[in-house]
Amino acid sequence: AVRPHWLFGDQLGPHFIDHRHHGPDPRAPLIMIESWAVLRRRRFHRAKAHLLLSAMRHRAAELGDRVRYVRARTYREGLAEAAGREPVTVCRPTSRAALGLVESLAQVHVLPARGFLTPGDAFARWAEERAPGRMRMEDFYRWVRREHELLMDGDQPAGGRWNLDRENREPPPRGARTLGAPDPWRPEEDEIDDEVRHDLDRWEREGRVSFVGRDGPRCFPATRREALASLRHFIAHRLPWFGPYEDAMLAADPVLSHSLLSAPLNLGLLHPAECVDRAERAWRAGDAPLNSVEGFIRQIAGWREYIWHVYWWFGPDYRGHNALGHTQPLPRWFLDLDADAVTARCLRHALKQVRDTGWTHHIPRLMVLGSRALQDGWDPAAVTDWFHRCFVDGYDWVMLPNVVGMSQYADGGLMTTKPYTSGGAYIDRMSDLCGPCAYRPRDRTGERACPYTTGYWSFLHRHRGPLSGNHRMARAVRGLDRLADLPEVLATAQARGAAPP
Ligand code: FAD
DSSP states (O other), X not given: OXXXXXXXXXXXXXXXXXXXXXXXXXXXXXXXXXXXXXXXHSOOBHHHHHHHHHHHHHHHHHHGGGEEXXXXXXXXXXXXXXXXXXXXXXXXOSSHHHHHHHHHOTTEEEEOOOSSSSOHHHHHXXXXXXXXXXXXXXXXXXXXXXXXXXXXXXXXXXXXXXXOGGGGOOOOOTTOSSOOOOOOOOOOOOHHHHXXXXXXXXXXXXXXXXXXXXXXXXXXXXXXXXXXXHHHHIIIIIHHHHTTTTTOBOTTOTTTXXXXXXXXXHTTSSOHHHHHHHHHHHHHTTSSOHHHHHHHHIIIIIIIHHHHHHHHHTOGGGGGOOTTOOOBOOOHHHHTTOGGGOOSHHHHHHHHHHHHHSOOOHHIIIIIIIHHHHHTTBOHHHHHXXXXXXXXXXXXXXXXXXXIIIITOTTSSXXXXXXXXXXXXXXXXXXXXXXXXXXXXXXXXSTTBOHHHHXXXXXXXXXXXXXXXXXXXXXXHHHHHXXXXXXXXXXXXXXXXXXXX
16 A cells, blocks of 8 residues: 655745655655644744645645645544544654654654755764864855866866855945835735634634744745746846845845745745756846855855755754753843833844744844844744744754854854854944944944944853953953953943843
């Protein structure tokens, strides 16, 4: 008999049921399980719960009679209801917890992971040739480009250079309120979204679940058709603008030219290969400049792929790393996404965007939200949990390395060469957020001292010892000695305590 195949909620694209390359039997009946325990376990952003349920239910509607869709308390109970003790297959799940569960169930046969460019064993061969702490993304990315002949001319990178970051770190155009790129693609809701919203309302009323953030209208693709429309629109209309302003922030244009593809990619609705191939074709057809295309391919074939592999490579203890010994709890206003309580304009805007959409681009995540947590010494595990719950694209595999490693430096430099944080001057250079702010980016003391500037110096001061041994931080640490007003700066930072800055 053909074994049924189980689809997790982030395995929604056609590649998860493609029988080639050790996939499930093409005639296999399918099982999907909506588990309340997952939603109850954490206080998720409501827009995230909405997107996930909407995407699962849309997929079930498409698959029709081929799928048995079960609503159950736990996965275990759902599987028993859908398949009894019958053997089933599943593609390798994306989190350690889910992998542990399926491996503990004797009836489940686990097939290889899908949805990435490089298999785990190929990454392992790459990583084994390198010492810990020397597994840099840049190096990995070049290896992927060669292996997949991505943006290559023979054995050389197209255009002669691997890295075009220097052209891709522009501040926003001076005086511009918006980038002027065409608007991003947005979906239209349908009756499945209405049904999801109705269920979420009911569950909240009954006290079964509790959410943060605002839900709706849905901003991200929930079906394969929507995901492809969104990808096509990005490549045709917005990719040319992507590169130069990748790191910029504008108050009135918070998406800039980012692709908004992380949610459909992480739901499995898109395969990364189709994203990078279409971008490369746009360049070869002369429709997008190399710096934008290389920047975009770097994000997907480099960063996304690298994060996926290091999540498994660094092992289960990675979650608990806390190299800087940070233990402060997250303040209430941050947990509740209470943007209106915040005065610092950059932080207020970022928190508001999280509250209203469950998404910001990478610089508000890294240099505003994450940097606040790092400077104030918040517990990195709690910060990871916050990002995981509040972002529509947050899953264990992608959050853990991005927050523990990239943003909080809690792994002591296994992933990055230095902690990512800055004073207000960086935010001022890369955005239009500081102009009307009540704080001044260059003020270190007094009422108008910028919390990022005071926070930056107090962070360096607190970790002066270990950071002075880091060649990328040594100069910044020496800068402390030139600050005649350091005691006042530290006192200013301390006086703010956990109050919203
Ligand atoms: P674009 O800027 O258009 O980039 C294109 C694609 O590249 C993204 O869709 C994404 O799939 C991929 N990508 C780029 N950088 C990364 C990265 N570091 N890790 C994984 N994929 C990457 N991304 C997530 O998908 N889920 C997360 O939970 C997540 N958490 C993050 C937390 C922090 C603290 C930081 C600094 C970054 C995090 N990122 C995460 C990476 C990045 O911020 C988002 O992928 C990106 O902002 C999503 O918007 P976009 O699709 O418009 O991306």
